[in-house]
Amino acid sequence: MHSLSTRTLMHSGSAVETRRWGELKRGGKHALPVIIGLVPLALVLGAQASQKGMSIAEVSLMTALNYAGGSEFAAVELWSSSPDIALIVAMTFLINSRHIVMGATLAPLLKHLPYRKTVPALFFMCDESWAMGLTDARSSSRPLSFSFHYYLGVALLLWFNWVAFTSVGALIGPALTDIRAWGFDMVFPAVFLVLMRGMWRGRSSALPWVTSLLVALGAWLWLPQGWYVPAGATGGLLVAYLSGGER
């Protein structure tokens, strides 16, 4: 009796391990199309950073610690031998302010997990890993079934890939020709639009999304650099909140 229950316990323990490993691998596999777009972008960022005088180690350190591409392109743009630290950090916060909304949308799905797991995992949250984790949870038949290990599989592979290829970009910088000419920069609109299709909730999504698009366009054209991100996101959310009473 005793030995039987012990064996059952051990068996279910290894079954959990196998399932987690399977989810990690599934996430990694789903991340591959995203990597097609990330590699050229990472190479370009590394090359631009080295042209601005950043060393390879500095590029690796920035992309590993900050790990948010948009803000890193802005930082490289503003970089000099004695960088304006306050300006770069403020710009970084502004461009990444969208993470505040993103983290909030994950919170209800991660409620069953302890902070010691979720807080480190959120370090690796980027647009793609967040959206893919959400899409996976919403396409599942069970409600609130966020697969933590699927998310980790996507997130860790994308992080490693980003740090590795920005560093390679810094190393081979001058040898790179204009990658943009090959069309790889269109991967991100493509990925984001496919993910949005999965998030479509009928007409109730349309008004907030169009609002976000229009406000972001206006802010991009007429406000200082970086402001279009918080402006577009909050514009859409405000409309969603105000129209939320209907239905």
Added chain:
Amino acid sequence: MVSVDAALTVALMGLATYSTRLIGFLAVSRLVLNARATRVMEVAPGCVLITVIAPRFVTGDMGELLALAITVLAAVRFSLLSTVMISVISTGLLRHLLG
């Protein structure tokens, strides 16, 4: 290899970015959302994604707009990998032909 200024800048960038990743999560994880807030959370992801790509739509270049239109149409119909391939190939071709 890493200057003091650079180390300080990237460390503070990292701190700023990690704080954005945690603030919203920690705030909402202590709340029970009402129906209205839940509906806002449902459309929020799309608002963020469309905002990030919005600057792509600001161009007077016909080839660029055509490539974008092809990408939108592909995204409505095809899987992630097919959409990515259609988008990259048509964008590259249009830039070579019209650029």
